[in-house]
Amino acid sequence: MRRLITLGCCALIASVSLASDHNNLDKERPLRFEDAYSIAYRSFEFQNGLRLDTFRRGKPVYNFRSEIQYGFSKNKDIAIGFEPSYSSESRKAVGNAVEFSYFEGFAREIGDKPALGYRVDVGIPVSGGKGVALRARGILTKTVGQFDKIHVNVDVLHSTEAEPNTRQMSLGAVIGYSRPLGYPRRFDQTLLAEFGVEQSRQRGGNLNGWVGLGMRRQLSSTGVLDFGIQTDLFRDKLEQASPVRLTVGYSVNF
Amino acid sequence: MRQFFAVTVAFALLPNAWAQMPGVEMKEGMKSRMPTMPSELPRWMNSRGLDEIFYKRGPYNWAIDRIPAFAKDMYATGVGHAMAYEALVTGQANQLESKVFSKIDWVLQHPPSMPVDEAAISPRFVQKYGYLEKVFDWAHTLHFQTIDVFSHPGMTDAEKEVEIDRLWKFYQSEPYAITGLPMNMEYLDSFPYSMTFRTNYPKVNGLFWGYHWLQTVNYDMLYRVPVKDHVPQYEVLGEQYRTSELYKTDRDFMPMTAEMSPRFAKRFPYIANAFDNLHMLHDNVNDILAYPGLTEIQKEHQIKIAIYRVLETTHAGQKAGEGEPMTLHDHRHPPSIPGMGMMKGSEDDVMFMSGMGWMDMSECAHCSIALPEEGPWGATVSANGWTMMVRCMMCARDMAAETPGRAIIRAATEDENRLLVMISDEEGNWTSNIKDVVFLEVFGQHPECSSWSRAFTSQAAFEKFVQANPELKEIKPLSLEAWSKLNYGTPETYRKIDRPNPYRSGGGATPPSDGGSK
Known part of the structure; x- marks a missing residue:
């Protein structure tokens, strides 16, 4: 159970930003990466999503993710979120962590210079975990060609009280790709893809890597539906690989 | 760890050019005419x-x-x-x-x-x-x-x-x-x-x-x-x-x-x-x-x-209605139109409207009588892409009839909170947003047209108006159908302002391809 809580805490740490626009990419909506832009000044955004993690040698885990963000200043937002999960293996639901986030997009794309941003997340366990999980993420977004965008996210994770045989600090990175779909005839959906690697939480463990494909679709002036699929390409031998991870979510701003 | 850094570095090596832009250099002959940078931009x-x-x-x-x-x-x-x-x-x-x-x-x-x-x-x-x-x-x-x-x-x-x-x-x-x-x-x-x-x-x-x-x-x-x-x-x-x-x-x-x-x-x-x-x-x-x-x-x-x-x-600190002509702070406007800056060739309220010609914006577009400054503002007529202000319902109807295609009249009634909206089809048949609308219309002198050509939201409102104006006591209200059939054509008071198009040198038919200081 503690392992599940820790995993949930780490999964939640690293959250989102941006307004409910299908072109503005938020972490976990539906893939892990995000772009370097905050949500609009004075706006709120409420995001909800369901994720199903399947395992070859285990029963699935269901995650519900909910987060509310506020653009408290130009190019800056804060957020609070939680991500309870239910393991069909143990038949138990846990609250995991409450996450507090700060995001700043300090440079937009100008000429050939990329957009740059960063976020800091603090995850505080609410159902049995110990210590505080911290994540610092650097984000770069750059247009290549005309409409294609590359997003690079680099993460540093730190646990104030790591469990025995797990790392106190680990690193990860995701390279994301996005492109509006349907131009020049429709303007309401964006295709996303990602490839990510992160260090295993196990002390001395190998890298974990995954790929994902997703879509964000504008449903209304303020609402965006997202859905994604991910699969683990390689994983440390002490961790279970997920052959299929499905995500569906909905975001609305107000 | 090495594996991790190898992948991360590969991600970061994206196409990038951080080159600085070259300096500004105006071409010869442009310096005196091309706007120059203010001393301090926001x-x-x-x-x-x-x-x-x-x-x-x-x-x-x-x-x-x-x-x-x-x-x-x-x-x-x-x-x-x-x-x-x-x-x-x-x-x-x-x-x-x-x-x-x-x-x-x-x-x-x-x-x-x-x-x-x-x-x-x-x-x-x-x-x-x-x-x-x-x-x-x-x-x-x-x-x-x-x-x-x-x-x-x-x-x-x-x-x-x-x-x-x-x-x-x-x-x-x-x-x-x-x-x-x-x-x-x-x-x-x-x-x-x-x-x-x-x-x-x-x-x-x-x-x-x-x-x-x-x-x-x-x-x-x-x-x-x-x-x-x-x-x-x-x-x-x-x-x-x-x-x-x-x-x-x-x-x-x-x-x-x-x-x-x-x-x-x-x-x-x-x-x-x-x-x-x-x-x-x-x-x-x-x-x-x-x-x-x-x-x-x-x-x-x-x-x-x-x-x-x-x-x-x-x-900041500038005022509407003031300013040196043809400068950055020229904030003058036609006297009757505070919501529009001066246009090419305009003098006071007289201006050239594309597609309509020269108009005096302080006057009814149909009878050329001055628009009243107070009280009900008469009506507007929208047809064929333009919108014009007129003094009375008769001017509105007859002006719309002069224009091919559908038209919209938006008119004041006796109730300032109820705007009459009428829409015509291609044949000039009108529909109204006020079911019981009736009209007063006694053809007379145009300078007073806004008093004898009006719309009312009901017969009761019409009768109240007539009682207050005894000289109209013999007048019967007109239904929309009856009112629609009337047409008095172009009034004698209409004054066309005959000046050349300021945007087209020589009054030609082609749109302006040069102008201003060019």
Whole structure:
């Protein structure tokens, strides 16, 4: 159970930003990466999503993710979120962590210079975990060609009280790709893809890597539906690989 | 760990060029005429942040969707702007009038049902001119929110007017706000690059001015008009927009808010001015981007200067109605139109209106008698793309009858809270939004026409008026059907102002391809 809580805490740490626009990419909506832009000044955004993690040698885990963000200043937002999960293996639901986030997009794309941003997340366990999980993420977004965008996210994770045989600090990175779909005839959906690697939480463990494909679709002036699929390409031998991870979510701003 | 760093470094090695732009160098012969950089530009123009701002919260937001066809057409204007700008900065200018025009036109004829992110459609343009996008975005937000307020069914007309003023203050609170002072349009269109775009790309320029027609004509459709009457009016205006206004290449000048929505412009002159100044900024930007005599850096500088010219902050302390002619601070306006800056050739209230000729805006467009300054304002007639103010119902009807196609009359009644909206079909058959409407009409001398040609919301209201005016006691009310059949033609008092078109040298038929100081 503690392992599940820790995993949930780490999964939640690293959250989102941006307004409910299908072109503005938020972490976990539906893939892990995000772009370097905050949500609009004075706006709120409420995001909800369901994720199903399947395992070859285990029963699935269901995650519900909910987060509310506020653009408290130009190019800056804060957020609070939680991500309870239910393991069909143990038949138990846990609250995991409450996450507090700060995001700043300090440079937009100008000429050939990329957009740059960063976020800091603090995850505080609410159902049995110990210590505080911290994540610092650097984000770069750059247009290549005309409409294609590359997003690079680099993460540093730190646990104030790591469990025995797990790392106190680990690193990860995701390279994301996005492109509006349907131009020049429709303007309401964006295709996303990602490839990510992160260090295993196990002390001395190998890298974990995954790929994902997703879509964000504008449903209304303020609402965006997202859905994604991910699969683990390689994983440390002490961790279970997920052959299929499905995500569906909905975001609305107000 | 090594494995991790290898992958991370590979990610970071993206195509990148951090080269600095070359310095500014004006070409010989341009220095004295091309606008020069002010001593200090607002600092936000060099901000690296995206600085996106959310709209003002209110129950009315997105009420534009209650008029679906209008909302879609408005959303499509964003696509049209963005596609053209993107083409101009990505080396596709030579395809603007062909391939790009066709692409835009397809979208205009198949408009999106939701708002679009213009920045996503024109990423290269926004990377280059992000500061300009901030000005455009913020003004477009004002456009949409004012429309939303008027389209919202949950507020009275008085509440809407209060909220519109709040929106204006909200808009002004950001440094990207465009001034609400009238500006001299001839001056703003008098630079060496002016009119390049409309000359070289008349079809796409026609689209731009078509968008501006739509973005300004809608306000009189909405202002103090019952929400239920918005959709029927837009059936007329939308058809006019999609079949005609978008494809006009013979306009002399961009549509002005006070021309298209005179009632709205009279009530909210500062907003009308801001929209006109915004649209003029669009024209300036189009011209700068299309002007072959400027380097890329010079274009960036000229666009910053063009923005500076129209910003609220640039005109702090200035007053409407004052200013030195043909200067940056020329804030004079025609006396009867505080919501419009001076136009080319205009003198007091006499101005040239594209498609209509010379008009005295203080007079009824049909009988040339002065419009009353107080009380019920008579009516407006919208037909064939123009909107005119008239003194009385007779002038409204007979003026509409002179124009082919459908028409809309918006008229005052005895109840200042009930606006009469009448729409005619191609044959001149009128429908009314007030079921029991009756008319008073006793043909007499035009100078008094606003007293003997009026509309009433009911027979009771008519009788009350007649009782108060004993000289009319023998007069019977006219039903809509009976009133529609009357027609007194062009009044004897009508005075045509016969002067040459100031936009066309020699009075030729071709649209202006040069002007101002060129």
